[in-house]
Amino acid sequence: MRNCCIVALCIVFYGCSSSQNSPESSITANQILQDVSWLASDEMQGRHYRSIEARKAAKYIADKWKLAGLTPLPTKTSMYLPTGDSRDSPNVAAMYKGTGDTFVLITAHYDHLKPRRSGKDKIYNGADDNASGTAALLAIAHALSKLQTPIQSSIVLVAFTGEEAGLVGSKYFANNSPIPLAKIRGLMNLDMISRGEPNTIFLEGAPDAPRINMAIVRANKQVSLNIIRNAHTDWLHRSDQAPFLEKNVPCIFLSVEDHEDYHQVTDHTDKIIPELAAKTARLAFLAAIDLAHPVP
Numbered sequence: 607m608r609n610c611c612i613v614a615l616c617i618v619f620y621g622c623s624s625s626q627n628s629p630e631s632s633i634t635a636n637q638i639l640q641d642v643s644w645l646a647s648d649e650m651q652g653r654h655y656r657s658i659e660a661r662k663a664a665k666y667i668a669d670k671w672k673l674a675g676l677t678p679l680p681t682k683t684s685m686y687l688p689t690g691d692s693r694d695s696p697n698v699a700a701m702y703k704g705t706g707d708t709f710v711l712i713t714a715h716y717d718h719l720k721p722r723r724s725g726k727d728k729i730y731n732g733a734d735d736n737a738s739g740t741a742a743l744l745a746i747a748h749a750l751s752k753l754q755t756p757i758q759s760s761i762v763l764v765a766f767t768g769e770e771a772g773l774v775g776s777k778y779f780a781n782n783s784p785i786p787l788a789k790i791r792g793l794m795n796l797d798m799i800s801r802g803e804p805n806t807i808f809l810e811g812a813p814d815a816p817r818i819n820m821a822i823v824r825a826n827k828q829v830s831l832n833i834i835r836n837a838h839t840d841w842l843h844r845s846d847q848a849p850f851l852e853k854n855v856p857c858i859f860l861s862v863e864d865h866e867d868y869h870q871v872t873d874h875t876d877k878i879i880p881e882l883a884a885k886t887a888r889l890a891f892l893a894a895i896d897l898a899h900p901v902p
């Protein structure tokens with residue numbers, strides 16, 4: 607009996623300590639909040655297309671990914687991938703290398719809008735849109751650095767430029783892809799993941815992407831988000847997954863419901879729900895690891 611208790615205690619203790627030390631547990635609301643605070647600060651002027659501040663944001667992302675041990679994509683020597691327009695800030699892309707030749711992509715745009723000319727508050731901070739998704743990519747990189755076992759697919763993180771200017775960065779990437787599009791097992795795009803109902807995220811695309819959906823279902827057993835599926839199928843065409851969907855890459859899109867601060871100067875950091883962004887980041891991370899293994 608005593609031995610049984612000890613065994614039971616060990617199991618409970620091991621269970622707790624292993625989940626506390628798991629890679630996904632390194633994705634914290636606090637870290638998301640810190641990164642969103644910086645990316646969406648007034649100093650960053652909305653990280654708008656072709657601005658110095660957007661370039662600063664790109665460097666912030668690349669520096670954190672380097673710190674997490676990610677590397678440039680195959681055949682590339684830099685994480686900065688120019689879009690072909692020298693006035694533009696670059697896409698930023700990096701990977702955690704797998705043992706095989708396939709890829710799983712997690713993406714988010716880091717740009718937002720140009721300041722307006724008049725009004726007391728002129729800056730479109732874009733805390734939810736899309737400093738939240740960008741911060742998730744930074745947190746996911748950190749979690750990847752904690753992985754203990756090899757994975758088959760390489761996990762690629764891409765921070766797109768120019769989404770607000772007409773999907774400039776993602777269109778360029780999809781049309782000039784540095785990795786074979788046919789080798790992408792799945793793409794998960796995060797755009798606005800920190801507002802609305804505190805535990806609710808919308809997911810579009812799953813019917814066309816059954817393997818990703820399976821990975822999401824399994825990942826959510828650990829994350830426990832309320833996932834609302836296919837409520838806004840038109841959203842599939844309005845963010846960075848669209849150019850990849852056109853090329854038959856299996857994609858899903860994670861986002862919150864439109865809110866009163868969408869594309870307003872009031873999209874401020876103090877209104878975001880960092881825990882929702884952290885949970886969505888954990889969901890994407892765990893689903894990516896699931897996808898990165900061979901199909902069961």
Ligand SMILES: [Zn+2]
Pocket residue numbers: 715735736769797798
């Ligand atoms: Zn957006």
